[in-house]
Amino acid sequence: MENREIARILAETADLMEIAGEDSFRVRSYRLGAAAIEAHPERVEGLLNTPGRAVTEIPGIGKGLAGSIQEIVRTGSCERRDHLLERFPPTALEFLKIQGLGPKSIALIYQHYRVSTMDDLERLCQEQKLRELPRMGAKLEEKVLRSIAQYRQRAGRFLLRTAEQTAGELTAYLSELPGLAITPAGSLRRGRETVGDVDLLVTGPQAETALERFVAYPRVAEVLGRGENKASARVGREGLQVDLRALPAASFGAAMQYFTGSKDHNVALRNRAVRMGFKLNEYGLFRTSDDARVAGESEEGVYQALGLDWIPPELRENLGEIDCAAEHRLPRLIETADIRGDLHMHTTETDGRASLEEMAEAARRKGYEYIAVTDHSKALAMANGLDEKRAVAFARQVRALNRGGLGIRVFSGIECDILKDGRLDLADDALAELDLVIGSVHAYMNLEYAQMTDRLLRALECPYLRVLGHPTGRLLLQREAYPFDFDRVAAEAVQRGVLLEINASPERLDLGFTHIRAAHAKGARFIISTDAHHPKHLDNMRYGVTTARRGWLGPGDVLNTRPLEQFAAALRKN
Ligand code: DGT
Ligand code: CA
Ligand code: CA
Ligand code: ZN
Numbered sequence: 071m072e073n074r075e076i077a078r079i080l081a082e083t084a085d086l087m088e089i090a091g092e093d094s095f096r097v098r099s100y101r102l103g104a105a106a107i108e109a110h111p112e113r114v115e116g117l118l119n120t121p122g123r124a125v126t127e128i129p130g131i132g133k134g135l136a137g138s139i140q141e142i143v144r145t146g147s148c149e150r151r152d153h154l155l156e157r158f159p160p161t162a163l164e165f166l167k168i169q170g171l172g173p174k175s176i177a178l179i180y181q182h183y184r185v186s187t188m189d190d191l192e193r194l195c196q197e198q199k200l201r202e203l204p205r206m207g208a209k210l211e212e213k214v215l216r217s218i219a220q221y222r223q224r225a226g227r228f229l230l231r232t233a234e235q236t237a238g239e240l241t242a243y244l245s246e247l248p249g250l251a252i253t254p255a256g257s258l259r260r261g262r263e264t265v266g267d268v269d270l271l272v273t274g275p276q277a278e279t280a281l282e283r284f285v286a287y288p289r290v291a292e293v294l295g296r297g298e299n300k301a302s303a304r305v306g307r308e309g310l311q312v313d314l315r316a317l318p319a320a321s322f323g324a325a326m327q328y329f330t331g332s333k334d335h336n337v338a339l340r341n342r343a344v345r346m347g348f349k350l351n352e353y354g355l356f357r358t359s360d361d362a363r364v365a366g367e368s369e370e371g372v373y374q375a376l377g378l379d380w381i382p383p384e385l386r387e388n389l390g391e392i393d394c395a396a397e398h399r400l401p402r403l404i405e406t407a408d409i410r411g412d413l414h415m416h417t418t419e420t421d422g423r424a425s426l427e428e429m430a431e432a433a434r435r436k437g438y439e440y441i442a443v444t445d446h447s448k449a450l451a452m453a454n455g456l457d458e459k460r461a462v463a464f465a466r467q468v469r470a471l472n473r474g475g476l477g478i479r480v481f482s483g484i485e486c487d488i489l490k491d492g493r494l495d496l497a498d499d500a501l502a503e504l505d506l507v508i509g510s511v512h513a514y515m516n517l518e519y520a521q522m523t524d525r526l527l528r529a530l531e532c533p534y535l536r537v538l539g540h541p542t543g544r545l546l547l548q549r550e551a552y553p554f555d556f557d558r559v560a561a562e563a564v565q566r567g568v569l570l571e572i573n574a575s576p577e578r579l580d581l582g583f584t585h586i587r588a589a590h591a592k593g594a595r596f597i598i599s600t601d602a603h604h605p606k607h608l609d610n611m612r613y614g615v616t617t618a619r620r621g622w623l624g625p626g627d628v629l630n631t632r633p634l635e636q637f638a639a640a641l642r643k644n
Contacts, residue, residue: 071115071143075307077108079142079151080135085166086154088173089180099135106130107139109423109604115143146307159186167548169217170210178203192218224547226266228310230613231576233258233265236310240270243287250274251322255329256313259383261616263546263579267311269329277316284314321353323368328352334388342376342392350376384619389587401624404598406615408625410633411440412608414485414508414539414571414599419464420445421453423604426471426480432605434478439634442483442506443468447495449487450512456484458500465503479634481505481641485539490514492528494535501534505641508571510539515552522554530562536641537597538563540573540580551580560589569629572598572621574614575607586621596628 084100107114110128117123118140125136141148155162158180165176168191182203185191194200195211195218241252253259256269272280281301285293291309294302299316317325328336328351343350347358354366355375365371370380378395382403385391394400415429416422422429426443433441445464446455456464461484468482483506487495494501494509501507509529517525529535541559542551563570570589573580578601581589586596598614600607618628625631629640 071146073107073110073114076114076139076142077104079147080104080107080138082163083138083148083151083154085163085173086151086158089158089162089166089177090154091174091177099132100138102130103135103139109606111604111606114139118143161187164188164221165191167221168214169549170213171217175203175206178206188218188221220550224264227264227547228266228308229546229576230258230261230263230265230579230616232308232310233268236305236312237268237270239289240268240284240287240305240312240314244272244280244283247274247276247280247283250276250280252280253326255326256331259330260332260386261384261620263582263617265310267313270312270314271317271322271325271329272314273317273319273322277318281314281316284312319367321366323370323372324350324354324366325352326369327372330383330386332387335386335391338388338392339376346376348376382619384616385622387620401622403619404615404623404625404628404631406612408628408631409438409598409611409615411438411442411630411637412600412602412611413442413481413483413506413537413597413630414444414573415441415602415608416445416453416485417443419460420450420455421603426467427476428605429602429608430471430476430478430480432608434476436608438478440479440481440637442481444483444485444506444508446512447484447486449489449495455487455495458496461496461500462503465505468505479638481638483508485510486535487512488525488529490517490525492525492531494529494532498532498534501532504534506536507532507534508537508539509535511543511552515543515549517552519553519555522552523558526554526559527562530559530566530568535566535568537569537571539571540578540601541570542580542582542585544580544582545577546579548577556585557588557592560585560594561592563589564593569595569597572596572614572618572628574598574600574610574612574617576610576613579613579617581617581621583617583620586618586623590621590623590627596623597630598628599630 080100081104084097087097087100106128114125118125125131125139126133138148138150162176165171179185183194185194192215195215198211200206200211201208237254237258244250244252251273253271255271257265258268285296285301285303289306290303291306292304294304300313302311302313305312340350343355348364349356349358354363355372356363365375373380379398379400381391381395381400412433417424417426417429429443430441446453448455448457465482468480472480482504484504485508488509488511489495544551570581572586598618600610602608629637632640
């Protein structure tokens with residue numbers, strides 16, 4: 071069992087305990103425990119199986135929690151969670167995903183009404199029954215209804231990271247068959263931030279055996295279908311669906327093209343083929359006049375026969391890429407190898423899990439030339455954010471560190487909260503001491519459209535602000551972007567030379583690709599950064615790069631592709 075899975079079950083237990091009104095101290099210990107396990111660099115299951123070692127070695131894990139963790143690794147759940155799941159309908163955990171409903175409100179709703187499904191909850195709001203409960207009103211009913219609609223839209227989708235991990239596991243498992251070529255297709259290959267199901271294609275002499283082997287995979291929870299050249303199954307505890315297709319080599323390219331999609335891209339491509347006197351499907355490209363196969367073995371071949379340059383999968387959304395490919399003017403997209411530094415990360419000074427030196431060393435090992443360390447500011451009291459004095463002391467510490475020959479240049483930065491009224495959390499003279507000021511919204515996310523727009527515009531007025539951090543505040547599959555006039559804020563950021571962050575954390579990927587493209591068209595420039603709270607999070611950079619590619623960005627659009635000297639000069643210029 072992966073640490074992530076253990077952490078998820080602990081966090082769920084904490085949520086259920088809170089709904090049950092259990093002691094808040096104990097709830098917190100489960101939640102902190104979940105975070106500690108998630109961030110722990112070695113596999114907890116391995117640790118448990120090593121004689122003489124115990125989970126209590128991990129900071130933040132006490133004796134009580136250790137018992138639950140052992141149970142979870144052994145049985146997939148723990149007694150405490152099982153009891154609570156019996157008391158509440160299984161949808162209790164789903165209700166927590168509805169904005170506006172915390173554990174306390176959910177407990178209250180359970181006490182007063184017999185609700186067990188999302189439909190029940192929706193009906194309660196429509197019948198205006200929520201407002202009969204203490205501290206609930208018409209506004210909340212509206213909010214819950216809106217949130218239920220959003221919930222339905224994202225239900226059944228998974229983070230790109232989850233899809234990538236499942237595909238990776240299966241690829242390793244199937245690769246034991248000799249001569250098998252395995253390729254991801256679908257939204258996973260296009261790098262969409264969330265994925266409905268994983269599409270995998272295999273070809274080779276053993277392709278049919280691969281279907282056999284796939285349905286026998288130990289983590290397959292349910293086989294959904296098994297045909298001659300296709301099998302579908304739900305994999306893992308999350309129940310992510312995987313479609314595996316076995317294909318002959320002669321049409322592998324055409325199948326890759328077809329099953330990569332998107333559907334809109336395929337429809338446009340097929341229309342182009344028809345106009346040119348061809349027929350295009352997953353078996354190949356055929357001349358209409360005599361049914362002769364013109365292409366199909368390779369994807370490049372298919373595009374080429376249609377008079378097109380090969381189109382990177384990230385661009386295949388029918389948003390102008392086909393015309394560009396016809397005119398040979400597709401952009402050279404940014405690649406992970408172009409990135410020379412990471413500019414947003416946290417340390418033990420606030421809510422990170424590693425020291426400044428450890429983060430710098432991890433970044434150096436990745437081959438970066440520079441990093442900026444950007445801990446939180448004081449408004450984020452829970453994270454022990456820096457006040458002016460600590461921020462200035464930190465800048466000094468970084469200057470001293472750089473004199474010591476770290477093998478990587480460290481810039482002193484801060485992720486400064488944008489307060490409710492748009493002022494930055496720290497005074498100008500402190501911000502002036504730092505090399506890089508990122509401004510982010512972490513609280514009061516439910517302001518009205520106009521007020522949120524004004525707040526962000528006001529933040530951009532601060533002369534020390536260099537980057538707008540995770541600019542829309544979305545959390546994938548959990549929280550929508552806050553409402554504001556994005557075009558106006560992006561235009562103002564361009565005017566003032568403020569860069570927009572593409573936050574590479576797989577839970578955020580904010581900005582998303584449509585916003586990136588819109589801002590790019592206005593002349594915006596970007597940074598891609600991981601927001602790492604642990605050295606291993608530095609590896610998330612690739613998700614940010616994929617999102618930037620989906621936004622059509624090249625290396626020149628992203629400041630942290632610059633070599634150190636150029637980058638430092640660009641920072642100073644402001
Ligand atoms: P997802 O799974 O919802 O994240 O998105 P996709 O794009 O992976 O969609 P999926 O798994 O339903 O299908 C994989 C690809 O197969 C899709 O991107 C394009 C192709 N495809 C599926 N259905 C159709 C269709 O009705 N027409 C065409 N032209 N292509 C289709
Ligand atoms: Ca799919
Ligand atoms: Ca599929
Ligand atoms: Zn942040």
